[in-house]
Amino acid sequence: MKAAVYEAHGGTEQIRYGDFPDPVCGSGDAILKVRAAALNGFDPMMLMKTTGLKTPLPMVPAGDAAGEIVALGSAVDANQWPLGTPATIYPMVPGEGMTGETRIGACSEYVRIPATNLVRIPDGLGFEDAASLPIAYGTALRMMRVRGKIRTGEKVLIWGATGGVGVACVQLAKAAGAEVIACGSAAWKLERLRRLGADAVIDTSQENVRDAVWQRFGKPSTRGGGGVDVVVNYIGGDTWVESLKLLGPGGRMVTCGASAGYATGNDVRYIWSFELTIIGSNGWSMDDQAQVMRMARDREIEPVIHAIRPLAETGAAMQELIDRTVFGKVVLVP
Numbered sequence: 001m002k003a004a005v006y007e008a009h010g011g012t013e014q015i016r017y018g019d020f021p022d023p024v025c026g027s028g029d030a031i032l033k034v035r036a037a038a039l040n041g042f043d044p045m046m047l048m049k050t051t052g053l054k055t056p057l058p059m060v061p062a063g064d065a066a067g068e069i070v071a072l073g074s075a076v077d078a079n080q081w082p083l084g085t086p087a088t089i090y091p092m093v094p095g096e097g098m099t100g101e102t103r104i105g106a107c108s109e110y111v112r113i114p115a116t117n118l119v120r121i122p123d124g125l126g127f128e129d130a131a132s133l134p135i136a137y138g139t140a141l142r143m144m145r146v147r148g149k150i151r152t153g154e155k156v157l158i159w160g161a162t163g164g165v166g167v168a169c170v171q172l173a174k175a176a177g178a179e180v181i182a183c184g185s186a187a188w189k190l191e192r193l194r195r196l197g198a199d200a201v202i203d204t205s206q207e208n209v210r211d212a213v214w215q216r217f218g219k220p221s222t223r224g225g226g227g228v229d230v231v232v233n234y235i236g237g238d239t240w241v242e243s244l245k246l247l248g249p250g251g252r253m254v255t256c257g258a259s260a261g262y263a264t265g266n267d268v269r270y271i272w273s274f275e276l277t278i279i280g281s282n283g284w285s286m287d288d289q290a291q292v293m294r295m296a297r298d299r300e301i302e303p304v305i306h307a308i309r310p311l312a313e314t315g316a317a318m319q320e321l322i323d324r325t326v327f328g329k330v331v332l333v334p
């Protein structure tokens with residue numbers, strides 16, 4: 001089959017598009033003919049080896065895939081999963097790890113997945129939309145609803161609101177009735193955020209986020225008032241301590257990652273004085289994945305797709321993610 005593959009870590013010049021061995025269907029597996037795959041922020045991190053995770057090489061990127069079942073292992077119930085069924089993959093596989101990180105990813109014509117990791121695509125949802133949803137929207141659903149418990153009227157500031165998880169957080173926080181302050185690094189992205197429903201936007205390439213928040217909502221005071229109620233922060237790096245200073249009394253910070261670095265530093269004075277809560281959020285459930293697909297089918301959320309590119313352009317698509325010139329999701333089609 002054809003696939004996008006890297007055999008060494010480094011920049012996107014390491015990604016070649018060409019022949020790769022067909023996946024072998026184990027007894028509990030299904031083979032999906034990939035109709036669309038999607039990249040995520042972790043794909044360039046794995047390529048460049050900027051996380052502590054070890055990637056076996058060669059590696060095919062992408063943990064998101066939507067397609068049709070074309071083969072089943074002998075132990076899989078063919079009545080439950082008839083050939084031709086449209087499905088997405090739930091990319092975290094027990095014993096194998098994350099698809100595109102420790103197990104072969106989906107930037108390919110076919111992908112192997114245990115049948116227990118298949119999530120049916122509801123009628124009326126296209127492959128490109130379906131592929132864009134699991135990781136970004138599943139993660140955002142858990143962050144906003146399950147862990148962050150965003151409530152109507154809360155002020156929610158989202159760093160990196162322009163990325164895959166970010167746009168999904170904007171959409172879900174708005175759907176929960178929150179007032180959304182969305183951060184992005186370019187004017188064109190801020191315009192897109194406004195159109196997506198953000199109540200306020202902050203250009204991180206031009207403005208100091210703390211100044212902008214204090215000006216708009218007041219400086220947080222331990223006696224009450226000022227700042228925002230929730231900060232969504234998967235950027236880490238220099239934004240971490242800065243975020244503590246944006247939260248009013250009882251504020252919450254929700255995190256699922258650290259694109260700009262894990263060694264963030266800390267200032268515990270803000271945590272005790274303002275009785276802040278730091279909330280971790282990791283992954284999502286298969287039910288969450290089915291739910292975001294139903295929400296998209298029912299037009300409760302609209303997946304934001306920056307571009308749909310042929311699989312052969314995986315390297316160029318990955319470069320756009322690295323250059324931060326993407327708004328929403330990048331989808332690749334064989």
Ligand SMILES: NC(=O)c1ccc[n+]([C@@H]2O[C@H](COP(=O)([O-])OP(=O)(O)OC[C@H]3O[C@@H](n4cnc5c(N)ncnc54)[C@H](OP(=O)(O)O)[C@@H]3O)[C@@H](O)[C@H]2O)c1
Nearest residue numbers: 041160162163164165184185234257258259260282283324
């Ligand atoms: N734990 C989990 O289950 C889980 C699941 C999915 C994702 N994540 C994590 O969540 C984060 C976002 O993922 P994603 O797929 O949404 O990524 P993405 O599409 O690349 O979006 C990340 C956004 O962050 C902003 N950003 C600010 N500083 C950055 C920096 N130093 N490097 C890169 N981007 C920076 C960029 O927006 P601007 O240029 O506009 O600022 C970019 O649009 C990643 O850290 C990822 O590992 C975790």
